[in-house]
Amino acid sequence: MFDLPASVRWLDFQPGRRILVISDIHGNLEYFRGVLELAAFSPEDELIIDGDFLEKGPDCLGTLHFIMELSKRGNVHPVRGNCDGWHSVFEHDEDGNGHLLQYLRWKGCGFLWELFRNLGVDIMNIPRLSPYVPLLHAYDREFDFIRAMPDAIDSENFTFVHAGRSPDKPLEAHSQDELNKIDRFMARGDHFRKWTVVGHYPVVLYGEDRVCANPIINWEQKIISIDGGCILKDDGQLNALIIPHKDSEDFSFVAYDPFPERRVLKDQVGSSRSYYIRWGDSQVQVLERGEEFSRCRHVRTGYEMDILTKYLFTDEEITGCNDCTDYVLPLKAGDTVRVVETCSRGYFVKHNGVSGWYYGELE
Numbered sequence: 001m002f003d004l005p006a007s008v009r010w011l012d013f014q015p016g017r018r019i020l021v022i023s024d025i026h027g028n029l030e031y032f033r034g035v036l037e038l039a040a041f042s043p044e045d046e047l048i049i050d051g052d053f054l055e056k057g058p059d060c061l062g063t064l065h066f067i068m069e070l071s072k073r074g075n076v077h078p079v080r081g082n083c084d085g086w087h088s089v090f091e092h093d094e095d096g097n098g099h100l101l102q103y104l105r106w107k108g109c110g111f112l113w114e115l116f117r118n119l120g121v122d123i124m125n126i127p128r129l130s131p132y133v134p135l136l137h138a139y140d141r142e143f144d145f146i147r148a149m150p151d152a153i154d155s156e157n158f159t160f161v162h163a164g165r166s167p168d169k170p171l172e173a174h175s176q177d178e179l180n181k182i183d184r185f186m187a188r189g190d191h192f193r194k195w196t197v198v199g200h201y202p203v204v205l206y207g208e209d210r211v212c213a214n215p216i217i218n219w220e221q222k223i224i225s226i227d228g229g230c231i232l233k234d235d236g237q238l239n240a241l242i243i244p245h246k247d248s249e250d251f252s253f254v255a256y257d258p259f260p261e262r263r264v265l266k267d268q269v270g271s272s273r274s275y276y277i278r279w280g281d282s283q284v285q286v287l288e289r290g291e292e293f294s295r296c297r298h299v300r301t302g303y304e305m306d307i308l309t310k311y312l313f314t315d316e317e318i319t320g321c322n323d324c325t326d327y328v329l330p331l332k333a334g335d336t337v338r339v340v341e342t343c344s345r346g347y348f349v350k351h352n353g354v355s356g357w358y359y360g361e362l363e
Ligand SMILES: [Mn+2]
Pocket: 052, 081, 082, 083, 162, 180, 199, 200, 201
């Protein structure tokens, strides 16, 4: 991908209209429909899609078509994320070094992968991509839509960008990458005059010993970070931030995940000590490999915990693992939880967006 000047769209929201913000749908149409239903989204609302509705998930083209359909009413406003800019495939010969073809083969899913599959191009068995790129013009309508998306939407009280921005220069002075690719934006400590709403960086990664996928509203910095890690995390969710109207800070949210809801039968005392092994720092040493659970030591910290063996990447002694925690949730009989994993020892569940273990019985 090539770094280009950012395009910014100004929006004047009508007074009194609700503003919903959803980011990082990543081709998961089921989650997207689910969260819109939970939010009771209607033509009376404004909907900001804050980047990365493509890649990683199973139905990128379906998600794009759904967004294109929704956008016809004029109240749906997509912003480009770092995973959405596929129109560049026509504008630069990205096949020069073969990286794009390698990426498609390695991923085995995603927007271009779906398009080539639909066009009957066998990605695994072509030597070069360039000769096949013109076939993609069958999807000009879709590429035109992607090309037309801004890299940021600005308004009186809210700025919507996929990943972040600098407080020291106007939005228009940023490059696309500067708005689309910043990791850990909230941890930079920047403060803003008006609210900056971002996705891109799963909010769980800001946690230390606890995993919470709910939006983070930082009142001091005026940043709202909403990426619930939909599909990227085994226990991820798709959040919709709800801004009651353009002059309101009475924020709320709804979250969709596909996990079954159950009721807790016994009180459980929460753990006082826990750790969260996460993406980017997930190297573990396997001390004792079991069929269901393996005793592991987190390499950087030395912290030991039992990890679901299926979460380990390889059979080697030093390996990586999916995000996981040994946090035991404090729960009361009657609480509802959403069950992510059912194991012989108990359940890995979510309670109000927080993930952890429950070792009692469920109704
Ligand atoms: Mn992103």
